[in-house]
Amino acid sequence: MVSVANVAYADLERVRTLHETGATEVFTARRAASAELLVVKRAKITEAAAITRFRDEADLLRAAGAGARAAAAAVAAAVGGAAPTPTIVALLGVLVEPPRYALLLPYHRHGNLYDALHAPGAAELPLRAALSLGADVLRALEAVHDAGVVHRDVKPHNILLADDGTAVLADFGIACRAAELDAQRRGDAPAPAAPSGGVYRLFVVGTLPYMAPECLRATPASPASDAYAAAIVLNELVTGAIPYAGARTSALQMHTVIEARLGCDALAAAVVADALRPDLPDEARAPPSLILLTIRLWSPSPSLRPHARAARAALDAAAAEAGLGAEAGGAAGREAVRDALAARDARAAAAAAAGAGMGEGEGEGAGVPPPPPPPQPTRDAAALAGGAPLAPLRSGDGPSAAPRLRVAGAVEASAGRRGADSMEDRAVLRLHPRGAEAAASLALVLDGHGGAGCAAYCERAIPAALDAALAERGAAAAAAGGGGDARADADAAADAAFAREALRGAFDGAHRGWLRSARVDDSGAAAIALLLTDSWHGGRAALHVCAAGDCVALLVRRGEPFLVSRAHVASDADEATAVLARGGTVRAGPDGKARVGGLIQLTRALGDRRLIDAGVSAQPEVATVWLEPGEDDLVIVGTDGLFEAMTPAEAVRIARATVRSADMLARRLVTEALARGSSDNVTALVLLLSWC
Secondary structure, three states: OOOOOOOHHHEEEEEEEEEEEEEEEEEEEOOOOOOOOEEEEEEEOOOOHHHHHHHHHHHHHHHHHHHHHHHHHHHHHHHHOOOOOOOOOOOOOEEEEEEEEEEEEEEOOOEEHHHHHHOOOOOOHHHHHHHHHHHHHHHHHHHHHHHOOOOOOOOOHHHHEOOOOOOOOOOOOEEEEHHHHHHHHHHHOOOOOOHHHHHHHHHHOOOHEEEEEEHHHHOOOHHHHHHHHHEEEEEEEOOOOOOOOOOEEEEEEEEEEEEEEEOOHHHHHHHHOOOOOOOOOOOOOOHHHHHHHHHHHHOHHHOOOOOOOHHHHHHHHHHHOOOOOOOOOOOHHHHHHHHHHHHHHHHHHHHHHHHOOOOOOOHHHOOOOOOOOOOOOOOOOEOOOOOOOOOOOOOOOOOOOOOOEEEEEEEEEEEEHHHHHOEEEEEEOOOOOOOOOOEEEEEEEEEOOOOOOHHHHHHHHHHHHHHHHHHHHHHHHHHHOHHHHHHHHHHHHHHHHHHHHHHHHHHHHHHHHHHHHHOOOOEEEEEEEEEEEEOOOOOOOEEEEEEEEEEEEEEOOOOOOOOOOOEEEOOOHHHHHHHHHOOOEEEOOOOOOOOOOEOEEEEEEEEOHOOOOOEOOOOEEEEEEOOOOOOOOEEEOOOOOHOOOOOOOHHHHHHHOOOHHHHHHHHHHHHHHHOOOOOEEEEEEEEEEEOO
């Protein structure tokens, strides 16, 4: 395990962002001169209460972790040999260097349970492995509840997979002391105030598909609520199906694509009023005692749910009934998990090797569209509301010497009215240190449709492809040696062309890779990526933009918004003409909006296997904007859920009325879009530019 004795924030070398919200940022890092990774969970301190929440999370994690370590030691004493990994994530250290507050946690290379179950290439777990992981979750809840804590967000995303095959419960960010929740239920203590209207969903405690009915009725959570969530997870382990994925509503929701999935409000109402639960496994897959345990754990009445210790004993009995031995976990169960993870990794390696050789001829690559032709430069776009053209963005005749650029950034996202079960947006923000050789800051926003599969795939594939391209460029630059400012002036255009080609190649690779790897998933994604370069071009800063779909980026220059990308939608005359030229059709859908084939508003997107023949293209538009020192100070990137609720000018007015903090501005934009009634997922990514 990584040693963090006397570690300071400045000692950490950032490697990769794992997750970011308005409240926290999670990234991998390593100590200087060390190759071993750890995870840093940094709290974003935008109010005094955030410091209290940070300290509470550390305290609750320590309390629950002590019980988990004691339980692991007891297992080792009982059976001999090394102790299994504790089922609560270890707290390696706490960094308090105002304004920086961070938890240091171990890195789990196998990732989380959600990806193990549902990422491309995942396969159904053997029953022994599924029961072993379920037993670990229940064992973790024993330690949590024995410590007087309620987790409140038990779900596969918060369950990590250790090298020895143990499931490890993580993320105590919304955990709470059971005594405080009991006092709220009795009325002895006030419940936390919650806003009303469209903002309320930003403050819902928990994740909807795993929330117990009493929590959906605004009753404070309890250990029984965690037991309910464990039942949903256990059923997901055994069936391999995302909870409620098959639930449908008769009322069509007219968003980017026409769909009929059960939304947030309808799902919550069905869980509470109709006792809707995920589909159970059939008896050929699970013994009757396991099905009975699941039904008891997700009972509508909290008093009828067995506590975690009793549930684990019942799970052991189910394992015995299935002929898997006297306990659900144990060494045999962990070995089954390790075998399943090894098989997954082997499939991923085989798919990567197969993909590297595809592109020509028959076989597995057949049916994947050829690479798109080089796109035309992006033209000036129209304003998102009202159709009034924005003033042209003038960047001079080319790059000129400029002061150095400093960048701060943040991203905020909300499922909005569509509900947590329909969250399809993804985003990546990576800010590189100023002056780093061959480095570029990356801002990537993805708006999935027809499911989150394509967006989640591109979230990983596009940054990986850009990393490879940038590493190759860095090696070539080092071999060539420096040439001073004269060389930089001469090669600035070539550098910009390289950036555009790298972006175009990353988009095309992600599109084709998704079509190869997910042959039964027809989801797609609008995508926009920005590469912000400073140390290239002799220190001249540039913004390289690549877009396919209706995610939009705007640059604020001299206080005015200018679009640096445009929405690719069927209502745009040029885009409609291009669809027709590709052999597709454009006609009004049931909502009266122009749609390709009457189905989708987008004319360009990644993925969308079944819509390619209808005329949807994966060809992105690319452009380079040379930044003007002292005149360019803000970039806003948003999904259509953001800009359907506000114009670019309104977004800038909101920014000017908000303190100049990237975290607070991103949150303010999303909150404002929801308050204005945005009907879609909402993501806002903000870059603050300053010059020195």
